[in-house]
Amino acid sequence: xxxxxxxxxxxxxxxxxxxxxxxxxxxxxxxxxxxxxxxxxxxxxxxxxxxxxxxxxxxxxxxxxxxxxxxxxxxxxxxxxxxxxxxxxxxxxxxxxxxxxxxxxxxxxxxxxxxxxxxxxxxxxxxxxxxxx
Amino acid sequence: xxxxxxxxxxxxxxxxxxxxxxxxxxxxxxxxxxxxxxxxxxxxxxxxxxxxxxxxxxxxxxxxxxxxxxxxxxxxxxxxxxxxxxxxxxxxxxxxxxxxxxxxxxxxxxx
Numbered sequence: 001x002x003x004x005x006x007x008x009x010x011x012x013x014x015x016x017x018x019x020x021x022x023x024x025x026x027x028x029x030x031x032x033x034x035x036x037x038x039x040x041x042x043x044x045x046x047x048x049x050x051x052x053x054x055x056x057x058x059x060x061x062x063x064x065x066x067x068x069x070x071x072x073x074x075x076x077x078x079x080x081x082x083x084x085x086x087x088x089x090x091x092x093x094x095x096x097x098x099x100x101x102x103x104x105x106x107x108x109x110x111x112x113x114x115x116x117x118x119x120x121x122x123x124x125x126x127x128x129x130x131x132x133x
Numbered sequence: 134x135x136x137x138x139x140x141x142x143x144x145x146x147x148x149x150x151x152x153x154x155x156x157x158x159x160x161x162x163x164x165x166x167x168x169x170x171x172x173x174x175x176x177x178x179x180x181x182x183x184x185x186x187x188x189x190x191x192x193x194x195x196x197x198x199x200x201x202x203x204x205x206x207x208x209x210x211x212x213x214x215x216x217x218x219x220x221x222x223x224x225x226x227x228x229x230x231x232x233x234x235x236x237x238x239x240x241x242x243x244x
Contacts, residue, residue: 011155011156011157012157014155014156014157015152015153015155015157033217034216034217037186037217040185040186041186041187041188041221044153044155044156044186044188045188045189048155048156048188048189048190051156052156093225094224094225094226099196099226099227099229099230100196100200100230101193101196102193102194102196102197103189103190103193104189105189105192105193105225106188106189106190108189108224108225109188109189109221109224109225112224
């Protein structure tokens, strides 16, 4: 099963899109509350990154979400229309001096909540994998 | 998504986060807290008992709010985080930055 959406860069849409994709991916499956939480936070985060940092919150630019629901795993692809970035340049935000920074935790959360995270060059497309077991 | 405020008899302003705290509504929470500070409130408790999930923008908003409350001589506490929500604070080490109580009753002790 697969679902694909193309949405404008409006952060007010994120919650609705997350629920729509979650309903599709969890159909016929009864994941734990923890798995559902990890999925929702990571997808919300990826959408926010794509809209805010990738597309600069320009509503004319779109974000594509594609979810592949396979028997062993979910693969969620989120792609923006921005120039991309180097994910290796983003440092973890957990050093004591960084704790009071108001941003910089999004990618860190995704990496810690999903089972696998990959970027496609030039860095404007992320593929997040959540295994079913 | 909504923020409900209520004043406890002890003088603590309780802000309940219903639904999600994410990039789409974090400014609303910041504005709610700023309004409370402008009204002279200095003891603030944000309760997450009715919260689904928080994203990094929501966490960032709480960091900003915490700083602002401290700068104005106030105190901010958090409560009602379930296991999943608490794990976000632990992952990001923000559990070391905030006073986190299991529930509002515990948070109000000694506030």
